[in-house]
Amino acid sequence: MSKPFKTVWARDQRPAKASPGLSRDQIVRAALDLLDAEGIDGLSMRKLGAKLSAGATSVYWYVANKDELLELAYDEIWGEMTTPDPALVGWRHCGSAFAHSMRQAMLAHPWAASLIGRMPALGPNALGVTNRMREGFMLAGFEGLEVDYAVGTLTAYVFGMTIPEVSYNAYLEESQPDQEEVMAAITKAAAAYPDMLDRIKATHRLDPRAMREMSFDFGLSSVLDGLEARLVT
The missing domain is CATH 1.10.357.10 (Tetracycline Repressor, domain 2)
Incomplete structure (x- = not known):
């Protein structure tokens, strides 16, 4: 039985928050820094939030999970x-x-x-x-x-x-x-x-x-x- 195919590119990008906060570009850049320093196993939403001095909620506004984050970082490459x-x-x-x-x-x-x-x-x-x-x-x-x-x-x-x-x-x-x-x-x-x-x-x-x-x-x-x-x- 086939499974649903999920990708960050198949859904509309969420708009930036009205209140001052992180942008998706900032999140992706921080994820790249973590990936370059620690590899895929070293990337987590918790570590990313800490690096950005923000809660995980701010990150989840733009990405649903780690796989979506990896897709965005991969495209930056x-x-x-x-x-x-x-x-x-x-x-x-x-x-x-x-x-x-x-x-x-x-x-x-x-x-x-x-x-x-x-x-x-x-x-x-x-x-x-x-x-x-x-x-x-x-x-x-x-x-x-x-x-x-x-x-x-x-x-x-x-x-x-x-x-x-x-x-x-x-x-x-x-x-x-x-x-x-x-x-x-x-x-x-x-x-x-x-x-x-x-x-x-x-x-x-x-x-x-x-x-x-x-x-x-x-x-x-x-x-x-x-x-x-x-x-x-």
């Missing part, structure tokens, strides 16, 4: 993504700017990674970004469902590369493993693969953030090359 006009910069530049900015937004707000796939991206920022990307792929020459497939392919690449990076960053922050011990373990485990081990040792000495950025850019160029190749076949 989409508002940080860059989608230049493809008619001015070309579809590839638009797609590249979107992909890099989506990655940066996820790294800046790691809690958002856990919402992907389980929370609808139906807010105005998310829909605006998605629509701009659809415009770009239509400008490139994709038609019909292939427009949506192209958007999905690019987005899936960003998610696939960035979600493990978010998890790994969290692991490093929590565990802070000794890097010499890490390399000793890798050396032992990969002893039967000398060429692979040489590459691991060579890259281990490089700036890991720069390496991940270069890896992301390499894969992104490959994805865009593949999409472009479909247009000429």
